[in-house]
Every structure is written in structure tokens, then in C-alpha cells.
Amino acid sequence: MAAQGKVNWLTLSVIFASVGTVALIAFLLTQKSPAAASMPKTVDYNFHIRPILSDRCFKCHGPDARQRKANLRLDTEEGLYAALKDNPSEHVFVAGDPGKSEAFRRIASQDTSVLMPPPSSNLKLSQHEIDLIEKWIAQGAVYKKHWAFVPPQETTVPKSGSDWVVNEIDEFVLAQLDNVDLEPNEEADRERLLKRVYLDLIGLPPTLEQQDAFLADQSDNAYEKVVDALLANKHYGEKMAIQWLDVARYADTHGYQDDGLRTMWPWRDWVIHAFNENYPYDKFVRWQLAGDLMPDPNKEMLLATGFNRNHKITQEGGVIDEEYRIEYVTDRTNTFGKAFLALTFECAKCHDHKYDPISQKEYFSTFAFFNQVAEKGYQGDIYSGTAADVPRISIKKEDIEGILDFVNKKDSGLLNVMIMRDSNVFRPTHLLSRGAYDAPAEVVPMGTPDRILGFDTTQFSKNRLGLANWVLDETNPLTSRVFVNRTWEQLFGRGIVKTSGDFGMQGELPSHPELLDWLAVDFVKNGWDIKRLIKQIVMSGTYRQSSVVSKEKLARDPENIYLSHAPRIRLTAELSRDLVLASSGELTEEIGGPSVKPYQPKGIWEVATSGRGLTRYNQDHDDKLYRRGLYTFIKRTVPPPSLLVFDASNRDQCEVRRLRTNTPLQALVMMNDPQVNEAARVLAESLINDEDKIEKAFRLIICRKASNKEIDILSKYFEEEKKTFTSNVADADKLISIGEFKHQKIEDKAGLAAMIEVIMTIYNMEEAIVKS
């Protein structure tokens, strides 16, 4: 009863569209309810069985040949139905007969001497899981290929005829909502929708004028006009870059203990430029992976390859050269897997992958592409200033005036930026036993994991350009899905596949598989057009819903998997800072340039240093204090604390998804960071003589009109505080003197101080740094 080796979405579609949808939905819903999970009518291998086998069994009965026990593997079709090694008349699973399936007998056993998984593994199956497996066997034990390794197929858009639907996305979402008997929310009110789309597309809040204009625009396409304007806004590239900088582990220092300065910001400026110019995703990827290997590469294409130079580089005296060279190649290989394919390649460096079909040999085959690079592990200590002896490009004045006009460089000094270049001599790549740099074994050819998508050398050249073309080939099952999913995650806070960095066996299953495929196919069909993809999503009714959560929805779908309302999401570290600076009017709107050092508590670098390299934090002044968060200087070993507290990446390794926490230290930053309090002072100065000062401050920060009650609370607060400060002018003096931003002369010091407190309060409102 073996299934066909290749299952496409058509097959899955049938399941989802008919019985399976109900089953899947019932399954998904029961997941999240504390009540016992109910049994689906049809048990699906991909959605029900493989997750159990992968999580509890593959470690010893999976792809890793060396760890495999009893010569039994459950990750392949052959393995599932194989005869037992010790008793060839018995089989692992026998379709239709749980009682004859040895694997089932073992997992259902009460006898701990035969029970699987063995108690010593600290793993076990719940009764529900055992029941699922039993039913799956009874229904024929049908195997299917892992969903993510089958290329996305065009899917049929459901037709609901509902008024709520704006575009195809909504049809998919609504179909699932219908199935679970949930209703979507109405469209959000205009003010909140405007704030949401501004923050999502350019990462800045709308000004009062922009708010007023949108509220006044009664035309049918008022919202669409805003979307189009934002996509054309120069700040769009900045917003989009933030996530890519995490993926690319961009930083301003080399990392490791001495952690000296590096100059990669021109590469960061290129990323912003590429998004603003709406480079198609295939070009964006190809240039970064292999711009140097394309015909007649220009300086821009070379600069783009800096992507693969953003890893850490050691400058610690006494390290072994080859050990670190291998580290760098490893980092590139792992980053490649995670960034473009959402695969955990790193797990296959020391042994075969325990869950996914990536053998150790295949790991080093992929490693081989990045192993041709000219570089050393260790070139000279931090004083020599030539880390790793890598190829660089010099960016000269004529470049800035010409092809690299997006590089924001004002002085005339020379810029040297690390880029990729393969050495002239081919370097054979060995499999490294246990992943150790000093234990080379057999030589491996260049290649990729065969059971995901093999590397056809008649089609692809044996270098990074070939690898880039492999990534972007239409038969690659992962690339488009992975990017579409991450884009979705940026906008909804949760990907269609929640584990956006892991599409393998241990990753979560897509909540809307057909929608994911539809988006992926549509994206490629339309030339990998990123702005188009984003517009498609933000125009949808799904995106435009209000974020109000009813008690019922909260109880039934607490993670909002079904999208019955818009999410409420705390802004990222960088955007929280940006909101404060933009609303106060302090923001320096310049794009790109060298990273800056804004206010930071004293002594953080000084106390945590090897004594070499960047030992002192020399805070910047003037305009540089008010740059957007993505320009804050990142010293890898001591990242900016105010950003770190808000879950920013430390840029140690490729990171595709940030955590989103809610902690007391965040409250301390918002209440006491001079950057926030200075913003309150600057805004208070500009509004103090305005009749609607509180109303305006509220609208600038929260981006909606305050309710009467809110105004009432804040006005009373203002009057009370003004009284307090009138009787304590010394305190008022202290408060109004905060920050380096140009002070305005205000006579009414007590009033100004009180207004500062009012604005500080608004900045600290939950709604301020939340997209709702």
C-alpha cells in the first residue's frame, strides 16, 4: 500500500478541499483547545503522522545512519514498510493491520522493556498520538513526501461570494474560517489602519497632515493611494532592510573577543537601495550569492556579495588559521540553508541530519561552494587592521557619483568593503569527521541534498553562480515559499509556517497550505516582484481587519492561527525608537551612511572589553543622535542595550525570526531612556503654546484622536503636575533640560515640565509602540 513517491498539492488540495479540510481544521482547532484532541476522519501522513515520528523517533530511526538503531528507519517510504532485520517475516508497518505492525506494537506496549521510544530517551507518545497512528495504519498507512520538498503547485482559489473578500488571499482565509465557524472582523477604523500600514511599509508613523488627508479622502481607492505612496517612499527600503540585516547577520564589528571595527555599511546601503528600487527577489538573491561570478560584474554586483562576508571574523591572537577559515565557510553554508531554504543545515555538519534528508556528505558538498573563497582564518591581530585577508573593493569618489550613488558617503576618504571572490586554485573539499577542521576524510563533489533537490551539473555550473541558479530554479520547492512566508510573517507577526526558519520535518506545518502555495506560485509568475507581493497582502481584507479580539475568539483560537482578526504586535526594537523620534519631530531622515552611536548608558563598552579595539563608546552628537534604529552601531560582543532589551538580534548568526517578549526591562527603557524623555521634551516645547497640545501629542504618537475620557485623564494630569512643578521649579528645570536637541526658550517652565510628563505617559501607553 505504498503511496506514490511524489505527492503534489493537487493531491493535498483534494484532501484539504474535501474531507481532509474538515479533518485538518478539526485537528488544528483541537490542538489549541485544552480539551482532549479529537480524532480526524482521515489521518494524513504529512499532517498527523510524520510530525510524531519525526519528533520522537527519527533521532534513532531517521536519516542519521550512524545513530540508526536496529537498522530501522521511519523517514523513508521503504523504511516504513520494511521487513525487520531480526525477523524478516515481520514488518514495521503493515497497511490495514495495526496488530501486525511491529512498530505499532512497540509504541502501544505496556512492557517497558519493548516500549518505544524507550523510557531512557525522555520521550513518549500520548494516547492520542498512539490512537492516530493506529487509525492511520487501519486506513492503509499511506506515505507522502514531506510537503515542503514537493514544489508548490498552482491551487484553485475558493469562491465564497462574500462581500468581505477583497482579493484571493481572503478567499483562502475565509474558507478556513468558515470551516471552524469563525467570522472575520470588520475593517479596522481608518486611523488604526493608517498607522498599521505606515508602520508595516515604511516603519514610521503618519504625520498629522497625513492622518488628516487620509481621513478626509472619501474616494474609493483612498487606501490604495496610501499604499502606493508608501511603496514608493524612500523609507520603504529602510523598513524592509531591517529584517534582511538579521538574516545576513550584518554588524559593524568583527565579533569574537577583540571585536574590532569593520566597514560593511555600504553593503547595508545597497540592501536599502535594492528594496527601494524593487529589485526582483531572484536578482536580489543572485547578486548577493554570486554577483562576482556573473558576466562582467560591475561594482554594484560585487558590493552585493558582501552578504557572505558579514559573518564573524576572529582577531584573537594565537588562534589556528585553518580552524577559523572552516568556521567562516561553515557560517556561510548554514546561513545559506536558513536564509534561502529555511533548512537547518547546521545539524548535518558533524553527522547526518537527524530529521531532514541532508547527509553529512551532502552538507560538505554544499559547503564546497563556499570553500573556494580567497581568505585566511586569521590574518593578523586587531592592531594590524587586516582581518582574514579577504578581497575588498575600494569605493571611490567616481563610484559614489556613478554606479554606487546610493552609498551615503560624505567625506573623501577611501572605503574598503569586503566582497566575495573565489581563488584561482580549486580547493578540494573534504568531509570533516565530526565536523572537526583537523579531521579531513573523503573528498566530496559540489552538490546539494539529493532528496530535496539534487544538483544537476549539466544544468548548473559548479560554483556559487550555479548554486544561486539552483536556488532560483522553478523546481526548487523551498525558495519562493520561504520568502513569501517570511514576508507574511513580517506583516502578520506569524508566518503561514510558524517556524519560518525551519521548513523541515521538525518545523510546523502550514496553517494555510493552499494559500502559501498560491502566493508562492503567483510571486514567481509575476517576476519575483516584492512590492507587488506586499501590496497584494496589505490590500487584502484579511490584513485590513480590526484587531479587536472577542473573548470567544481568544478562547477558540488564542494564537490567531485562522486570522479572524488582525494581530496586535509590539514594534521591533528599531521601530520603537523610530516611532519616538518621528513623532517628536527629531528624526534625521537621511538614508544610509556610517552607523551611528546614539545615547547609551555610560561604561557599557568600557567595562566589557578585552582592552583592544573599540574600547570606548564615543557618543555621537547633533543629527547623528536622531537616526533611525537600523543605523545604530552594532558592536557584536556588546550590542546596543536598548535594542537588545526589545529582542533585537545580536547579529551573531543568521536569524530569521525574532522573539517578541514583554518584560520589565522594556518598561525601564521606555520610562528612563534619555532618548525617549528627550523626545518628550522636544515635542512638549513645540506644542506647549498650542491650544490642542494634548490632543496633538496624542495623535502624533498614538496616531488616532484621543477619546474624551483619555483627554480628560491627561488634561487633569497636566494641571496637577503643573501645580506640583510650580511649587518645585528646581525639578522643572532639571526635567526641561534633558537632551542635546536644540532647546526652545519657554517661559512657562512648570507648564513645559508638566507637558513633558504628559507626553512621557503617552509614549508609555501600551498602544504607542504597538501596531494594532
Add this chain to the structure above:
Amino acid sequence: MNPFLENKLNVNRRHFLGKLSLGIGSAALGSLLIPDLFSSSGDDQALAAGLPHFAPKAKRIIYLHQNGAPSQLESFDYKPLLNKMAGQELPESIRNGQRLTGMTSDQKKFPLVGSYFKFAQYGKSGAWISELFPHLASVVDDLCIIKTLHTEAINHDPALTFMQTGAQQGNRPSMGAWLSYGLGSDNKNLPAFCVLLSRGKGNGQGVYSKLWTNGFLDSIHQGVQFSSSEEPVLYLNDPSGITKEGRRKMLDKLSELNSMGYEEFGDPEIQTKVQQYEMAYRMQTSVPEITDLSKEPDHIIKMYGPDCLMPGTYAANVLLARKLSESGVRFVQIYHQGWDQHGNLVGEMPMQARDTDRASAALITDLKQRGLLDETLVVWGGEFGRTNYCQGDLSKENYGRDHHPRCYTVLMAGGGIKPGIVYGETDDFGYNIVKDPVHINDFHATILNRMGLDHEKLTFKHLGRRYRLTDVGGKIVPAILA
């Protein structure tokens, strides 16, 4: 109950799996168990297992990390043979293929060198301790001296990362973060994992915030760095001109406004945020109280030494560590820089010892007098050992030692560790272990065991894999358990 957890429980399971990390050691969470295939997480199993896994011997840890790696040969691993053979070449049979750092790999000779400093025997165990550490020698009957820690790393960054996170690669949670994750905090006004930094006069190596990282755990488990500046915790102080009453009033207004937001949106994260602000407010009071050492009685000052009144010194930090620990902080991590004696060892090591010896011993005495040593585990040690041969110029009066991964000494006291013993033996060259090696993973497994945690069960699933502090290794060292 752990207050972080308390707050989260008011939330719901909206971000359930993400939030699990908020101190999973609570039975209350058991009621939230989901039969979860969809995310098939390992966390539910950790929950089902219940935490702690068994009755703990120790409740808290104070870890005195001697950063840069102090020489075992001038402190606790006495090797008179090296004095006898001074100047002779390290036999190849002893080196036996050990890889060298780039600092000595092109050195032509590897002359052995013995300790410049005298050793004597102390306590019931007759442990040999050098004259540089008279105070630690005086509490030797409370110490478990492990001479056979070993590591694979030969450079500071990977070695420190290994010692802190159980793996040489970056981005894994630090030990303190694991304990915060597993056991939460015992004090609702202080973080579970606190970090204190100081620097001696010797050659130093870096410490940096990535060492107290939460890795892939929730950021609430990140170590909170305390500093000796006017602001003991970052962003703790109200802005100038805002009084305590003013701040309270603002929080009241804020709470009023936020409740309106909750009424409108029904998002439980709003309530959580209100509570986080209250916690922050409480920290603003509790932290300055606890970091104020000026009210310590004379006998305590005397015990730790006069340095303890100078903020930012090792002695002051050790005293502060005791106060934090006494107040329920799960893990206090101290780093003291300056132990990297590649050269001028004879000049630098006495200064380093002078700055640290007295306070380290005082901590043990102090905890003992308070009846807290039994439940507090104190650890002292570096990230690797130092070579038995000289790096650089060797003279009668001075020498240096390079990094040595094959053996180094760590001290433990209290917290369910057997007192008054010496564990493990190295060869007469002080180069190789001849008996009872203790790998870093073993060391971590043993520490977790004392805290009531099974190192194989304290896991967190991240990108498809269940991670542990002990990576894929770790065996408890039964002989050192009390």
C-alpha cells in the same frame, strides 16, 4: 510563585509555546498542557516531567569566574617536578600531539617551568595550596578542589563560551539563563540571573554581554548586568526632575489609560504590560536598596576587606553577590578580568590573587555563618588551564604560560558538594589528567543535578532540535556529591 510566570499566567496561551520559557518550573502550568501535535514541542514533556525534577540540594549559585584563566600551577595543582626540571624541554611523550595556540606554535623550545611561589598543605585533606591564596587556604575544609576540568578550546572566546553555554559555538543560552528558564526567580522584585563585572591589574581578556545571553530562550532569561555606576541596572533611574511620587502618579495614569485599551481590544498582552511596569517600579526601589553596601556592619567589611567599600571592585561585587543571592536571585555570575599571564606571571599573579583571594574566602565564611552555604553553590575558576612550559623569555625571576586545555582547577563549595576534598589527579608534569577527568558537560550536569534538575530533561526545542546545557554529553560526578 515566580512573578514573571504569575504575570504570564494572567495572559493565556496566546503565545503559549513562546512564553513557556518563563520559568517552566511550576506545577500550575500543568493545567495548561495541550495535547499538541501541531507544534509537537518538547516543552510539554518538560512540563509533564515537573520541575525541579527531584529535590534540590542547592537553591542558588554564585559563580566567581576568574576571567583569562588563572594558572593552576601557581594556585592549586602543585607540581614540584617542574621546579626540578626547570629549563628542560617538555617531553614529546607528555605533549602527545596537543595542538598549540598560534602564540607558541612557532616557539622553538618548550622549557618547563615550576611555580615561583611556595606551596604548603592545608586542612584535613592535606590539599596543596600556594602562598598566593592564604584566605582560600583557610577555608579549605569547605572546598572541593577539582583538578581535572578539561576543555577542547584553546582560545578565550570559544573556551569562555563553552564554559558558559556548554558548547563552543555562540548563540546558546548561558548557564544562568538555563536556570532561570528551569527554576524561575525566588524574588519578585529582582531578576533571576544577575551579572557583575570587575577587572584586576593583570593582563585581561574581554567579557561581553553575549556571555550572559538567553540564546534562543525568552529574553526574560537574559542576565541582567549590575554596574557600580550611579545606575546599578541599566535604565533604572528616573530622569532628573521626576520624583518617586511623580513616577507613581504617572504609572497610575498609565494604568488607567491602558485599562481602557484593554476594554477596547481585549488583548491580554495589555494587562501583562501593566504588570511589567509595576515590576519595573518595584525594581527601582529594591535594586538600589540591595546594591547599597554602605550599611554593612563592620565585621562584614573586615571579612571581605576594605576594597568591598569601593564600588566595582571584586570584593564589592562578591559582597553584593551574597546579598543578591540571599534575596533569592537564582544565579549570580561574577567575572573578574586579568588572569591571562602569557608573560610576567610572577609580577601579575600576586596582584590578581590579592584582589580576589580574601573576598572569595569571605563569601564562603559569610554564607556559612548565615546558614546559607548548604543551599548556595559557590564556584571559582577560569575557562582553561595554563601550560607547564614557558611562553616567551624564561628567567629565574619571571616567565609566562600559554593556554592549556587538558587540565585546570575549579573550586566548588556548599550547595550539596562534598567539602574538604580534592578530586582528580594530573600527571607530575601538570599536563595530562591521570585520574578522574571532568569534562565541562560533566561539570554542568553535576551543577544542574545539585539544583534539582536532570540535565537530560532540561531541554528547549529550537529549530527542530531539543537543546541542553550539556549539549550531547554530560555525566554527573558522583564522588563530589555530598
